[in-house]
């Protein structure tokens with residue numbers, strides 16, 4: 001199952017992708033305007049008997065060619081029809097909020113020397129309006145890894161960088177090991193087959209292709225950079241979050257607070273997106289939490305103890321059969337299945353397609369928030385419902401006591417949200433999933449397992465966080481990832497089935 005061993009398959013796929021790329025180059029002129037000739041090797045510049053000013057000029061010329069669609073005349077003359085160096089330099093100065101002098105002053109040179117993304121700042125999106133992924137579940141894979149960081153670290157930084165966008169949009173990202181994922185992540189040095197060679201340390205750090213088939217959506221990182229997971233060198237998480245923005249269809253921002261700002265800067269790694277980034281991703285894909293349509297919020301006639309009342313309400317299955325349907329949390333409760341989304345709850349009794357539904361507060365009046373994760377311990381006939389760092393204990397349809405902090409399970413304070421939880425009664429363990437990690441809690445001893453947290457992808461091959469919801473049913477784990485559900489055999493450690501969430505409602 002290694003993603004890096006099947007070279008023959010990778011080569012075939014790569015060739016296929018290159019054909020698509022060449023086609024795209026001819027038709028669209030590519031996602032960004034890239035440098036078509038490699039920069040001189042840095043050492044060459046040191047030995048050239050040229051004045052520093054000429055080096056600056058040639059550096060600036062290449063910069064404007066790569067990022068501002070400047071076309072220098074090869075003979076040094078300028079054709080009247082082409083914008084001059086000076087006017088392109090003014091464009092660049094405006095983009096970065098500098099004085100529009102049109103001359104190479106020290107402030108302008110400082111920006112030009114700042115390491116940055118390889119995608120153009122002036123990509124004209126008018127001809128590619130609507131260029132977005134047409135579905136909300138997007139697959140990704142890592143082809144070639146970097147030698148600067150352990151494989152596990154790269155996996156978790158990539159997953160976290162995608163999660164930045166998932167949290168702000170209706171998108172979900174699913175790890176794929178096929179080399180044919182929508183977004184393929186690769187680390188390359190210099191020339192790497194796509195006509196846009198990397199340039200050694202600093203300069204261009206990475207580039208990405210907008211949504212589309214083949215190379216579309218792919219992200220390449222310059223292996224020559226000192227990639228790190230922390231504040232030194234270039235933080236892979238920060239650069240990856242930026243490049244994934246391109247892979248989803250976003251262009252560069254002039255706002256230095258935006259993650260889509262083209263030059264590299266150290267940022268606080270929590271709340272990476274600016275409000276502008278969130279508006280832009282929502283413009284393409286809509287907001288994260290679509291409330292259930294008003295038609296679903298019909299009058300709930302008898303909210304008193306409806307869990308086992310046996311009174312089923314006729315429900316239009318239209319909304320529940322939406323193939324993009326995702327849930328915040330799912331749990332078994334006795335013979336029933338509870339599906340949570342936003343502040344809404346659907347209850348399905350085993351082997352029946354009758355569904356009861358309504359606002360969560362109709363069933364549990366004390367709970368007025370969305371549920372991120374939920375699990376059920378049959379021996380105690382008790383459900384545990386999580387929102388952020390707090391949880392409720394629910395018995396029957398009664399909420400017992402006040403909401404408590406998840407620290408009582410032994411979570412460190414940096415865990416701010418549980419994505420999914422599932423209790424496996426055979427082992428008396430509860431698994432908690434947070435982004436790419438999972439935690440094992442012993443319900444019998446009421447203690448967190450010492451080895452927690454561990455990587456989800458390591459112990460559940462084929463499954464990658466973030467996980468929307470998880471349940472244990474008929475001896476198997478069922479992972480809800482976006483609108484897909486994976487049936488997982490714990491003993492064989494493999495996925496043994498996949499279906500859409502809608503199939504749980506008989507759609």
Ligand SMILES: [Zn+2]
Pocket residue numbers: 117118119242243246252260262
């Ligand atoms: Zn960029």
Ligand SMILES: [Zn+2]
Pocket residue numbers: 192194196207220
């Ligand atoms: Zn590339």
